[in-house]
Amino acid sequence: MLFLARMDVQFPAHLSTEDITRLQGLEKEYSQALQEGGRLVSIWRVAGEYANYSVFDVGSNDELHQILSGFPMYPHMKIRVTPLAKHPNSIR
Amino acid sequence: MLFLARMDVQFPAHLSTEDITRLQGLEKEYSQALQEGGRLVSIWRVAGEYANYSVFDVGSNDELHQILSGFPMYPHMKIRVTPLAKHPNSIR
Amino acid sequence: MLFLARMDVQFPAHLSTEDITRLQGLEKEYSQALQEGGRLVSIWRVAGEYANYSVFDVGSNDELHQILSGFPMYPHMKIRVTPLAKHPNSIR
Amino acid sequence: MLFLARMDVQFPAHLSTEDITRLQGLEKEYSQALQEGGRLVSIWRVAGEYANYSVFDVGSNDELHQILSGFPMYPHMKIRVTPLAKHPNSIR
Amino acid sequence: MLFLARMDVQFPAHLSTEDITRLQGLEKEYSQALQEGGRLVSIWRVAGEYANYSVFDVGSNDELHQILSGFPMYPHMKIRVTPLAKHPNSIR
Amino acid sequence: MLFLARMDVQFPAHLSTEDITRLQGLEKEYSQALQEGGRLVSIWRVAGEYANYSVFDVGSNDELHQILSGFPMYPHMKIRVTPLAKHPNSIR
Amino acid sequence: MLFLARMDVQFPAHLSTEDITRLQGLEKEYSQALQEGGRLVSIWRVAGEYANYSVFDVGSNDELHQILSGFPMYPHMKIRVTPLAKHPNSIR
Amino acid sequence: MLFLARMDVQFPAHLSTEDITRLQGLEKEYSQALQEGGRLVSIWRVAGEYANYSVFDVGSNDELHQILSGFPMYPHMKIRVTPLAKHPNSIR
Amino acid sequence: MLFLARMDVQFPAHLSTEDITRLQGLEKEYSQALQEGGRLVSIWRVAGEYANYSVFDVGSNDELHQILSGFPMYPHMKIRVTPLAKHPNSIR
Amino acid sequence: MLFLARMDVQFPAHLSTEDITRLQGLEKEYSQALQEGGRLVSIWRVAGEYANYSVFDVGSNDELHQILSGFPMYPHMKIRVTPLAKHPNSIR
Numbered sequence: 001m002l003f004l005a006r007m008d009v010q011f012p013a014h015l016s017t018e019d020i021t022r023l024q025g026l027e028k029e030y031s032q033a034l035q036e037g038g039r040l041v042s043i044w045r046v047a048g049e050y051a052n053y054s055v056f057d058v059g060s061n062d063e064l065h066q067i068l069s070g071f072p073m074y075p076h077m078k079i080r081v082t083p084l085a086k087h088p089n090s091i092r
Numbered sequence: 093m094l095f096l097a098r099m100d101v102q103f104p105a106h107l108s109t110e111d112i113t114r115l116q117g118l119e120k121e122y123s124q125a126l127q128e129g130g131r132l133v134s135i136w137r138v139a140g141e142y143a144n145y146s147v148f149d150v151g152s153n154d155e156l157h158q159i160l161s162g163f164p165m166y167p168h169m170k171i172r173v174t175p176l177a178k179h180p181n182s183i184r
Numbered sequence: 185m186l187f188l189a190r191m192d193v194q195f196p197a198h199l200s201t202e203d204i205t206r207l208q209g210l211e212k213e214y215s216q217a218l219q220e221g222g223r224l225v226s227i228w229r230v231a232g233e234y235a236n237y238s239v240f241d242v243g244s245n246d247e248l249h250q251i252l253s254g255f256p257m258y259p260h261m262k263i264r265v266t267p268l269a270k271h272p273n274s275i276r
Numbered sequence: 277m278l279f280l281a282r283m284d285v286q287f288p289a290h291l292s293t294e295d296i297t298r299l300q301g302l303e304k305e306y307s308q309a310l311q312e313g314g315r316l317v318s319i320w321r322v323a324g325e326y327a328n329y330s331v332f333d334v335g336s337n338d339e340l341h342q343i344l345s346g347f348p349m350y351p352h353m354k355i356r357v358t359p360l361a362k363h364p365n366s367i368r
Numbered sequence: 369m370l371f372l373a374r375m376d377v378q379f380p381a382h383l384s385t386e387d388i389t390r391l392q393g394l395e396k397e398y399s400q401a402l403q404e405g406g407r408l409v410s411i412w413r414v415a416g417e418y419a420n421y422s423v424f425d426v427g428s429n430d431e432l433h434q435i436l437s438g439f440p441m442y443p444h445m446k447i448r449v450t451p452l453a454k455h456p457n458s459i460r
Numbered sequence: 461m462l463f464l465a466r467m468d469v470q471f472p473a474h475l476s477t478e479d480i481t482r483l484q485g486l487e488k489e490y491s492q493a494l495q496e497g498g499r500l501v502s503i504w505r506v507a508g509e510y511a512n513y514s515v516f517d518v519g520s521n522d523e524l525h526q527i528l529s530g531f532p533m534y535p536h537m538k539i540r541v542t543p544l545a546k547h548p549n550s551i552r
Numbered sequence: 553m554l555f556l557a558r559m560d561v562q563f564p565a566h567l568s569t570e571d572i573t574r575l576q577g578l579e580k581e582y583s584q585a586l587q588e589g590g591r592l593v594s595i596w597r598v599a600g601e602y603a604n605y606s607v608f609d610v611g612s613n614d615e616l617h618q619i620l621s622g623f624p625m626y627p628h629m630k631i632r633v634t635p636l637a638k639h640p641n642s643i644r
Numbered sequence: 645m646l647f648l649a650r651m652d653v654q655f656p657a658h659l660s661t662e663d664i665t666r667l668q669g670l671e672k673e674y675s676q677a678l679q680e681g682g683r684l685v686s687i688w689r690v691a692g693e694y695a696n697y698s699v700f701d702v703g704s705n706d707e708l709h710q711i712l713s714g715f716p717m718y719p720h721m722k723i724r725v726t727p728l729a730k731h732p733n734s735i736r
Numbered sequence: 737m738l739f740l741a742r743m744d745v746q747f748p749a750h751l752s753t754e755d756i757t758r759l760q761g762l763e764k765e766y767s768q769a770l771q772e773g774g775r776l777v778s779i780w781r782v783a784g785e786y787a788n789y790s791v792f793d794v795g796s797n798d799e800l801h802q803i804l805s806g807f808p809m810y811p812h813m814k815i816r817v818t819p820l821a822k823h824p825n826s827i828r
Numbered sequence: 829m830l831f832l833a834r835m836d837v838q839f840p841a842h843l844s845t846e847d848i849t850r851l852q853g854l855e856k857e858y859s860q861a862l863q864e865g866g867r868l869v870s871i872w873r874v875a876g877e878y879a880n881y882s883v884f885d886v887g888s889n890d891e892l893h894q895i896l897s898g899f900p901m902y903p904h905m906k907i908r909v910t911p912l913a914k915h916p917n918s919i920r
Contacts, residue, residue, distance in 0.1 A: 525637035709821035
């Protein structure tokens with residue numbers, strides 16, 4: 001079951017460059033583990049913005065929320081989720 | 093080069109059911125040809141709405157516009173395009 | 185798996201009172217069958233508006249879209265869906 | 277008499293992790309007492325967001341405001357309330 | 369129990385001047401009966417707009433919706449309702 | 461001459477609890493003096509929000525601004541003003 | 553007492569060119585009489601839009617609404633009014 | 645003096661294909677005359693939308709409005725204008 | 737050539753009362769010099785808000801930006817500019 | 829391939845005047861190198877705002893994002909990108 005998420009990152013002013021770098025490292029690990037496990041199907045950068053569009057493949061809304069709220073940068077992201085259904089014109 | 097498009101369909105009140113059915117048939121053909129040709133990579137229905145999110149793989153903005161404006165239902169769709177770039181955390 | 189849907193009804197100007205009454209009758213039947221089958225858990229009127237908030241319990245996004253797009257008044261409704269997850273403070 | 281509330285949490289940057297944990301503990305107690313007393317009928321997490329949709333069953337607007345403004349995290353929440361009425365298609 | 373309602377009127381293009389005049393007459397009767405009965409406490413015109421702000425005093429959300437949906441011009445109005453509670457600084 | 465004002469309060473993060481309590485005390489005095497003097501006709505809490513709707517009866521826009529900008533919490537409020545005119549259906 | 557009004561014109565599709573021309577003629581007469589009488593102090597076209605910003609000098613909200621609702625094109629205009637007060641830096 | 649304009653086209657439902665084709669022909673002539681005369685410096689299609697961004701070089705706001713309101717499709721376009729100034733980093 | 741500007745002031749939390757008072761003094765001088773020089777034709781307070789609407793008479797967009805960015809409180813203002821053209825109904 | 833970008837600058841409160849001046853100097857160098865290299869075709873100041881509209885000529889979305897995210901002031905800018913296609917009425 002697929003969901004599209006748009007995730008916008010905004011760090012609070014008091015975070016140090018070191019904190020940010022560390023968070024980004026943890027984020028990368030977490031994100032890549034999700035991709036290798038098949039839960040995170042696609043992730044793209046929105047050109048010109050500190051934001052991404054991601055497609056998740058999960059079994060339930062609870063699993064989706066567990067995954068999203070587990071992102072190391074979750075407290076600094078605004079996430080909007082769109083549930084996706086099969087399109088009648090899709091050939092897949 | 094990838095673009096995400098959200099396409100919302102709204103038919104004018106005067107369109108007959110036959111016109112709509114015919115347009116939907118043409119749309120399906122056009123959409124599936126694009127998918128088979130590799131230009132339309134993914135198309136999903138937004139759950140609960142007459143709308144889709146689609147991912148296009150094209151060589152230029154001009155090609156993208158040519159493809160989008162060629163949809164049989166183009167005059168009845170509101171389309172918003174987001175240019176996508178490679179995400180540093182993507183494993184692909 | 186629960187989803188909250190807000191559904192706003194707007195009939196086109198050319199629909200006759202008879203058409204509207206007929207649609208409302210079909211809508212009631214469809215809605216009540218969904219409630220009896222357990223798919224539509226709750227439906228409330230938004231006070232002062234021709235709109236409702238509804239809670240659906242379905243197995244997948246595809247099932248949700250199939251149910252929503254099957255409403256007799258679907259072509260005349262604007263629907264926005266929010267996927268719901270278990271809240272940590274919920275006692276249920 | 278039912279009301280739907282959407283509650284979005286946003287903590288100010290200066291709150292320590294301890295303060296937040298303490299607030300969350302108080303919030304849970306308060307929320308569960310409301311549920312046990314029948315005032316808070318349902319509470320769901322919005323998937324991917326630090327937000328919830330809640331259904332309250334109260335006797336008046338004053339009681340509703342008293343309850344909402346009593347949440348320990350009230351100063352850090354944006355709340356939007358929608359008064360709900362019986363829907364003619366509801367079988368309850 | 370008080371509610372503030374903002375009501376914006378927009379007639380469809382096909383309504384004749386006679387239909388509009390007749391609706392306005394019915395609306396006036398309905399509105400004044402509500403005022404005399406104490407349910408509609410205040411009604412003001414928004415300067416420069418075909419809109420009003422009204423304060424209703426009702427016993428429940430259901431009664432409020434019944435009253436609002438009974439307005440003769442209800443099908444041609446967009447209504448937004450705000451539940452009001454006692455203000456701690458009010459001297460009444 | 462009547463004006464409806466919606467006033468949303470938001471204190472900056474650095475204000476201490478004492479400062480806030482003191483401001484709220486001054487606000488209450490100011491508000492009640494305005495009510496006793498007949499300039500502030502009604503004030504209601506928006507259920508669930510740190511906001512109010514107020515009706516002012518003043519002689520001019522200048523007097524209205526003088527009153528509003530004199531609120532002790534004025535620097536911490538977002539105010540939106542709507543000029544009200546007599547409604548043709550009002551029985552008052 | 554001054555008010556700024558932004559007025560956006562939108563004619564319904566069924567109005568003939570003759571109807572529009574006639575309305576524009578009546579509008580011009582009405583507008584110029586207001587200007588000569590000192591009630592309409594300034595009127596400017598918003599560059600690129602069928603809209604204007606106008607400054608009215610009136611004695612009350614009721615007079616303002618009477619003037620605005622008397623415009624021949626009033627049924628086809630969206631008007632937003634802003635009450636203006638004296639600015640402390642103004643030298644007039 | 646430069647202005648950026650975004651122009652969105654929306655034809656009313658009753659316009660025939662012939663009318664639209666004729667308008668588009670007139671529009672092209674008008675647009676190209678403006679370009680040849682140096683008043684319309686650049687015009688680009690917004691990818692996926694019946695809209696353009698255009699840069700105009702004119703001597704005054706009045707000239708700009710005269711040019712924009714002279715477009716054959718002006719009654720069917722929503723135009724938003726942004727006045728542009730020299731940027732301190734520009735090398736031109 | 738006239739422009740309407742809406743200017744909303746918002747001081748950052750760390751500015752002291754002295755800094756604000758000093759800025760307001762400089763602002764008054766700057767504003768009044770502009771008025772005396774004929775560049776700032778009108779300035780009005782928006783009733784109830786720390787904001788103004790101002791009309792500027794300048795020779796070019798560059799001059800307008802130079803004037804606006806020279807306001808002592810410019811870093812703390814959100815400004816939106818609307819280019820104004822002569823209205824066909826204006827008698828001036 | 830052209831893209832229009834609107835870039836709005838907002839510095840956090842804690843940045844010193846020296847930091848800002850240094851950033852602006854780096855920004856100028858970066859911007860002018862892009863202009864000399866042909867990647868940044870045009871850059872204009874939005875009159876009255878700390879914002880610009882810029883036109884970029886790049887080979888891909890990835891190149892565009894690399895350029896935009898390389899701006900020294902990128903962490904303090906909100907950027908919105910619009911992909912541009914050739915307009916059928918353009919004479920270039």
